[in-house]
Amino acid sequence: MTVVTVGVHIVDILARPVSHIPEGQDTVLVDEIRLTAAGAAAGTAVDLVKLGNDVVTMGAVGDDELGDFLLAVLARRGVDASRLVRRAGERTAASILPIRPDGGRPSFHVPGANLGVTYADLDADVLRTARAVHLGGVDVTFGLGDPAFFELLDALRASGTIVTMDLLSEMPDLLGMARAFLPHVDYVLPNETQAVLMTGAADPAEAARALLAEGPRGVLVTLGESGSLVVTADVTEQVPALKTEVADTTGCGDAYCAGFLTGLLHGQDVMTAARWGTAAAARVATGLGSDVGLTDLDSTLALLQGPPMIDADLRSRAAKVVPGGMYGHLNAALFAPGYPQFFARGEGCRQWDVDGREYIDFMCSWGPVVLGHRHPRVEEAAARQAALGDCLNGPGAIMVELAELLVDTVPSADWAMFSKNGTDATTQALMVARAATGRTKVLMAHGAYHGADPWCTPSLSGTTPNERADLVEFTYNSLESLEAAAATVEGDVAAIIVTPFKHDSFEDQELVEPAFARGARALADRLGAALVIDDVRAGFRIDLRGSWEPYGVRPDLTAWSKAMANGYPIAAVTGTDALRGAAQTLYSTGSFWFSAVAMAAAKATIETLRDTDGIAAMNNAGAQLREGLYEQAKAHGFAVNQTGPVTIPWLSFAGDADLSVAMYWSDACLRHGVYVHPWHNWFMSAAHTEADVARALEGTDQAFAETRARFA
Ligand SMILES: Cc1ncc(COP(=O)(O)O)c(C=O)c1O
Structure with a gap:
């Protein structure tokens, strides 16, 4: 009983x-x-x-x-x-x-x-x-x-x-x-x-x-068509009601209790149990009386897997008030068809979309979430600072503490300047280089992504030719090409900007050739130009000291952002003493650049990565994922390429030029609770445990099987 x-x-x-x-x-x-x-x-x-x-x-x-x-x-x-x-x-x-x-x-x-x-x-x-x-x-x-x-x-x-x-x-x-x-x-x-x-x-x-x-231990307030509010010591969160044809709400509260309790008895956590309650309530609302519509557990839970109705509703509302409904890199219309646009929450290495579907997350919000969603040490530091104030008339002591931490952690850093996004940091780094050298031209790798300002956005829409006129492109990992690019603007090179490895979208990734990294350093020295490493994407996932430190190559300037504060908005440029004076001459600022909460989160994030060897944890999980995917791909008869560092992995299918196989497979992964991306690299976090990766591999295996059946 x-x-x-x-x-x-x-x-x-x-x-x-x-x-x-x-x-x-x-x-x-x-x-x-x-x-x-x-x-x-x-x-x-x-x-x-x-x-x-x-x-x-x-x-x-x-x-x-x-x-x-x-x-x-x-x-x-x-x-x-x-x-x-x-x-x-x-x-x-x-x-x-x-x-x-x-x-x-x-x-x-x-x-x-x-x-x-x-x-x-x-x-x-x-x-x-x-x-x-x-x-x-x-x-x-x-x-x-x-x-x-x-x-x-x-x-x-x-x-x-x-x-x-x-x-x-x-x-x-x-x-x-x-x-x-x-x-x-x-x-x-x-x-x-x-x-x-x-x-x-x-x-x-x-x-x-x-x-x-x-x-x-918990309070669950039912809110009718607004769903329910779950409050425990750790969580305050609203669970949306499932969209349904409401005939009569009699008994919905009882059904919610029954679903919730059933969830708990099945060992589910409070939030998941609350969603079970929501599904049971949605069933009962469809008919007259307290129990109509509710037949069994499986069909009730199937509601949670049903068509993503809340997402669809939000998309149609967004289409009226947001250009295109959504824009930029998180625009789900650019991915495979099953990708949800809107998300409700994240915890550790998992995310839930607005329709309550749970995913083991291998995008980590496209990089920022490096310790796992809602990491306690980071959240605690952020909350402590938030209680004091965030956006004040000047920065808090935390700005100095964070700059000191970066200078202590990164050998090429003698100083740090803060802003909000990776684009702020890459743009600011080039301003420092230009201020220091008095020159205009910048050498950048063809196809590299350095942000979305007019000088670097991949789409030319809304930009002028003048805004791109100072860029000279070279081929990544080709010293010859880099030198040839420099020769075309001899005497006017302010900076070489380069990512620590080649991570262009739609292409297999390419690790840097150490000889190329060393050659770029030597060329910058010879030209009197600044070597800028754009570590926005790779920073804090390869080496806390900077991603080219293992090769013994130190930049003059580094742009950081994404993983720096586990999801809180912050970016930084670090640089050497030689460029300190030039950095000081810039007028470079923003209303929110000195907000203290993100700085407190950044300090806690970097310290946690350092104290717990977070990069080693990501390497282990990433290696397990890569090995598992290779075995599965082979077993299902697919030739795949897995490229880039294991902490920033990507998988492509051989011969899949139009990405149709990758699109199908990633969509199937989603259906099996695994969030990967068909054409952009993925990200590991220190929250991915061996058990999480093993669970994800169960989903990817089913996705391979379905992809094989589709492309037999
Ligand atoms: C290498 C690199 N640089 C710069 C940026 C721009 O960063 P943000 O989107 O924060 O402006 C990105 C973003 O993906 C990036 O990957």
């Missing part, structure tokens, strides 16, 4: 649609009348059984016909009602619910035997065998607010039983009494009105925090 529901048992009599109560004795024909087992204990019990749980329900009903009916319905639905007490001479609680055409549901209610339920009516022996106890409506079964019952609940929880609590009334006095239960339950699930009435708080989030402070 698994779950015991305790509390309110009601017979619901529902009619739909009812737009008004007729005058006098008039009759109005309606489409449907139903009688159901309802109430926060009985309704939830029925839903729990449908979701595959064994359920015993406890409480009281009258010895009237409605009581007979309720017992018969519960039995028919598979709920063990043998512990329900029948009170001689009392009425069974019942509601008449004329459902309005818009789903609204006024009610007429007789509380009946529920009001008299006490601890003596419960079977403590059965409760002791339960894996979960759900208290349904203890605000109206106030006889249960008994110290002996609290003691039993505490003992049950100590032995591992999960205790959840839902409420029924919207009466402040009754709800106030139910607060006595809060220290004795694991999760409380009020609706928005109840949460606010119980606490006097201004909004559901504040109310949830107030309820949490009274003892439970």
Whole structure:
């Protein structure tokens, strides 16, 4: 036996649609009348059984016909009602619910035997065998607010039983009494009105925090069509409702509780269990009454895998208010068709899209998230700074501390300047080089990405030829080509800008030839130009000291960003003493460049990477992924190329010039919970454990199998 529901048992009599109560004795024909087992204990019990749980329900009903009916319905639905007490001479609680055409549901209610339920009516022996106890409506079964019952609940929880609590009334006095239960339950699930009435708080989030402070491990406030708000010590997050054709919302709260509890009993975390609750509620909303629409667990959970309706809705709204609906590198229209555009949250190496689908994330937000989403040390440092202030009249002490950390960590850095994006940093580095040399030309590799300002954006739209006139291109890894490029602008080269390895989109990646790196250094010295390493993408994933440090090649200037602060917005240029004076002459600034929170996050990120050897962790996980993918590709008969450092990996299919195989495979990976990219390199984080990679490889294996079937 698994779950015991305790509390309110009601017979619901529902009619739909009812737009008004007729005058006098008039009759109005309606489409449907139903009688159901309802109430926060009985309704939830029925839903729990449908979701595959064994359920015993406890409480009281009258010895009237409605009581007979309720017992018969519960039995028919598979709920063990043998512990329900029948009170001689009392009425069974019942509601008449004329459902309005818009789903609204006024009610007429007789509380009946529920009001008299006490601890003596419960079977403590059965409760002791339960894996979960759900208290349904203890605000109206106030006889249960008994110290002996609290003691039993505490003992049950100590032995591992999960205790959840839902409420029924919207009466402040009754709800106030139910607060006595809060220290004795694991999760409380009020609706928005109840949460606010119980606490006097201004909004559901504040109310949830107030309820949490009274003892439970979590508070889940149901918000109707806005979904639910989950608040625990670690999480405050809204779970969106699933889009569905709403016929009648009666019983949605009970279904949410049943789905949530079922999720917990299946070992899911609180957020995932909340999504199970959301799916169960969405099922029940489709029909008249407390249990219609809910049939079984699999079809309920399938709703979570269903077409991404929230994403589609957001896309169509965005199309009206954002050019093209989305722009730039995160525009999902540029990837394979199944890619979600909108995301709800991230945790460690996982992300969830707005439709609740979970992915093991190998893009890490296109680089920034290097320690895993919401890394505690980074979040703590950011929150500590945020509590003091972020964007002030000047930088905080943290700017000096962060610059000192960079200077201590990066051998080529004698100073640091901060900004926001990688493009700020590459642009600023070239300004320093030009200020130092008084020259104009910049040598850059053909096809390299250095950002999205007019001088470097890959699309010429919106730029003028003048803005690109000072760039001279060379071929990556060809010293000959670099020297030839320099010769065309002899005497006017301000800088050579180069990425630590070749990571152009749509192409296999190429590690730098050490001779090329050394040759570029020597050429810059010979020309009196600055060697600028654009470490925006690779920085903090190859070597904390700078990505060419292993080759013994030190730049004059380095541009950093992406992984520097685990997702907080910051970029930096570091440089040598020789360029300090030139850097000082620039007027280079921005409204948000000196915000302290991102700086605090950057310091915590770099220190964590250093203290935990985060790069070694990424190397291990990346090597495991690469090896696993090679084996799988071979087993499925695909020739693949895996290129770049294992911490910034990419996989392409041999002969797949139009990327159709890569598009199909990456889309299939998504369907199996793995987020990779068809034409841009991926990123590992220090949060990818061996188990995460092993789980991801299960998904990629299925994706290879499906791709083989498609391209047989
Ligand atoms: C090598 C390199 N440089 C510069 C940039 C530009 O950085 P941001 O997008 O932060 O402006 C990027 C971004 O992907 C990059 O990969």
